[in-house]
Amino acid sequence: MIALLPRLRSFARGLSGQHALADDLVQITVEKALRNLDAFVPGTRMDSWLFRILRNSFIDHVRARRDTDSLDDDDAMPLVGQDGREVTEIRLHLADVRRAMSRLPEDQRVVLMLVCVEGMRYREAALALDVPLGTVMSRLGRARAALAQALQDDPALLSARLG
CATH class of the missing domain: 1.10.1740.10 (RNA polymerase sigma factor, region 2, helix turn helix motif)
Structure with missing residues (x-):
């Protein structure tokens, strides 16, 4: 454990x-x-x-806690000894991905996290979520497509980055 x-x-x-x-x-x-x-x-x-x-x-x-929000202090930590431009670009891109993922339906976001971030196989994710294998594959496909589309087209993400 x-x-x-x-x-x-x-x-x-x-x-x-x-x-x-x-x-x-x-x-x-x-x-x-x-x-x-x-x-x-x-x-x-x-x-x-x-x-x-x-x-x-x-x-x-x-x-x-449906109506509570909190700030994440870890993102505000200063960086020492790194190229600020590169770190800023990486953080902006990661923030875009996080925002886009947060807009996905929960069932898609969970499958995306298990398979793409945790590296679980489809069958393992299906067992973890107690859903059929085909459901995992379907949700993952929809999540990937929605995430790619959001990162490519969503003006809110671009304005959040620029503004």
Whole structure:
């Protein structure tokens, strides 16, 4: 379980978009997993089980706090010893991708995070989400197309970058 913590945090960050909330979600996930360890079936993938717990915890959080917003302080940390122009361009592009991903429907965003960010195979993502393999493939295809379109055409992203 400890070896999976970086992947869980990355997944939580992708779902929530916030470092502090991601850390909280990982902690909640580990607590629930340890409390319900008897529910884990030996011989199955622990990462899929933990990702499912994390996703469900995120959904619970969203339902409980629909109207709250928080600032992410980690993005404001100064950079030392790096080419500022390159770092700025990379951060702007990453911010564009994050904004575009945040506009995707949750089911598409979750599949995109598991497959493209976490490197899960389609079958592993299907197990983690408890959906059919074809559903994962369909959602991923729609997510990739929507993300590419948003990054290419969305004037809101360009104005957010320039403004």
